[in-house]
Amino acid sequence: MKIKLLNKISPVGLNVFDETYETSDAIENPDAIMVRSAKMHDLPRNPELLAIARAGAGVNNIPVDACSEEGIVVFNTPGANANAVKEMVLTGMLLASRDVIGGVEYVRGLEGQDGVAKLVEANKSNFAGTEIQGKTLAVIGLGAIGVLVANAAHSLGMDVIGYDPYVSVNAAWKLSRSIEHGDSLASILPQADFVTIHVPLNDETKGYINQDVFAMMKKGVKLMNFSRGEIVDEEALLKAIEEGIVDKYVTDFPNEKMVNQRNVIAIPHLGASTEESEENCAVMAAQQIRDYLENGNIVNSVNFPACDMGVLKLPCRVLIMHRNVPKIVSQLTQLIARENLNISDMNNRSRKDLAYTMLDLDSKADAATLDAMRAVEGVIRVRVIYK
Numbered sequence: 001m002k003i004k005l006l007n008k009i010s011p012v013g014l015n016v017f018d019e020t021y022e023t024s025d026a027i028e029n030p031d032a033i034m035v036r037s038a039k040m041h042d043l044p045r046n047p048e049l050l051a052i053a054r055a056g057a058g059v060n061n062i063p064v065d066a067c068s069e070e071g072i073v074v075f076n077t078p079g080a081n082a083n084a085v086k087e088m089v090l091t092g093m094l095l096a097s098r099d100v101i102g103g104v105e106y107v108r109g110l111e112g113q114d115g116v117a118k119l120v121e122a123n124k125s126n127f128a129g130t131e132i133q134g135k136t137l138a139v140i141g142l143g144a145i146g147v148l149v150a151n152a153a154h155s156l157g158m159d160v161i162g163y164d165p166y167v168s169v170n171a172a173w174k175l176s177r178s179i180e181h182g183d184s185l186a187s188i189l190p191q192a193d194f195v196t197i198h199v200p201l202n203d204e205t206k207g208y209i210n211q212d213v214f215a216m217m218k219k220g221v222k223l224m225n226f227s228r229g230e231i232v233d234e235e236a237l238l239k240a241i242e243e244g245i246v247d248k249y250v251t252d253f254p255n256e257k258m259v260n261q262r263n264v265i266a267i268p269h270l271g272a273s274t275e276e277s278e279e280n281c282a283v284m285a286a287q288q289i290r291d292y293l294e295n296g297n298i299v300n301s302v303n304f305p306a307c308d309m310g311v312l313k314l315p316c317r318v319l320i321m322h323r324n325v326p327k328i329v330s331q332l333t334q335l336i337a338r339e340n341l342n343i344s345d346m347n348n349r350s351r352k353d354l355a356y357t358m359l360d361l362d363s364k365a366d367a368a369t370l371d372a373m374r375a376v377e378g379v380i381r382v383r384v385i386y387k
């Protein structure tokens with residue numbers, strides 16, 4: 001099996017692959033791709049490609065809809081880098097509260113001067129600020145990262161309110177009971193001294209923090225964006241800075257416009273850049289790819305349903321990706337029955353308009369049966385794994 005690496009992937013993750021795998025950035029016609037932030041929308045996809053694993057959370061760099069149409073499973077690694085991002089958000093809030101960066105630059109500028117200790121005491125008030133304890137933090141998006149940030153901020157003495165119209169049961173369980181939640185942005189933003197955004201970038205959230213949303217915010221708010229640059233409307237942001245609504249904007253997504261703006265602290269996308277997080281993401285992504293290539297199991301996909309039949313023990317497993325419409329499964333099983341093949345076990349799962357069927361057979365399926373399955377209307381891809 002050939003795994004193409006589109007970004008630097010932690011070697012600990014690559015160790016998940018045994019000697020039957022080849023991993024490199026130079027591979028052509030891969031069976032699977034491992035990627036971090038590389039933009040894949042304009043890259044060609046070879047017909048053999050079965051899976052793309054995003055060693056991270058955001059999948060906006062991957063053409064997910066096109067992959068679904070081509071029967072390519074897209075995985076991500078939910079939660080694997082959440083702690084790293086949480087720590088960076090806390091750093092961002094502290095950097096926005098006192099001018100630590102300006103202060104450090106000031107001290108550097110004193111090189112070669114006499115009386116440095118006296119000078120810093122005379123000028124330190126230029127870099128003083130406020131504490132985060134006792135302030136109110138609004139968390140937009142209570143997923144893997146939002147929950148960790150909310151709980152950590154609460155334990156540092158902040159009052160925390162959150163908003164997430166699609167919050168999962170799992171995330172809700174993890175959220176500290178002291179954290180309030182609102183039913184709209186308007187219900188959480190007016191009282192917040194700090195706002196932090198933890199939502200995916202998609203059609204709904206592009207430009208989410210716009211002029212109307214800035215108008216809901218308290219004057220002097222400090223805004224953290226460790227999600228994606230495009231979630232914040234930059235024109236509206238610059239206006240909000242000008243008007244004193246936003247006191248500091250801390251972003252992990254610098255661009256040409258943001259590199260040197262007043263009151264903007266731009267960090268070079270370091271949210272997930274820790275040894276621990278890179279290892280966690282790479283290991284999880286590699287394990288998911290291996291399980292899919294070797295057993296056809298789908299865990300943590302963002303386009304196909306979760307479907308897991310464990311390690312393949314029978315002679316043959318047929319994997320069918322298809323539309324979630326009536327009569328497909330019955331047609332597939334009839335084709336198997338026609339050849340007198342026995343289905344020992346099966347699983348069928350759906351997600352929106354896509355479905356996935358796994359069939360464990362007591363003997364090998366012949367090429368003609370597999371081709372007949374491929375010809376069923378609504379079938380996207382048929383793959384077979386032999387033991």
Ligand SMILES: NC(=O)c1ccc[n+]([C@@H]2O[C@H](COP(=O)([O-])OP(=O)(O)OC[C@H]3O[C@@H](n4cnc5c(N)ncnc54)[C@H](O)[C@@H]3O)[C@@H](O)[C@H]2O)c1
Nearest residue numbers: 057058141142143144145164166198199200226227271272
């Ligand atoms: N800076 C970095 O290095 C870094 C690292 C990891 C993730 N991220 C970004 O952070 C995002 C969130 O990561 P996560 O691991 O917490 O993902 P997640 O899927 O666990 O959580 C996202 C949450 O946002 C919520 N949400 C979706 N639309 C919303 C809306 N319109 N309003 C409010 N909430 C909404 C979802 O219900 C979900 O609970 C990722 O999609 C990625 O873009 C950045």
Ligand SMILES: O=C(O)CC[C@@H](O)C(=O)O
Nearest residue numbers: 036037056057058272273
């Ligand atoms: O891979 C990275 O360094 C960043 C990952 C991050 O943006 C994510 O969405 O998980």
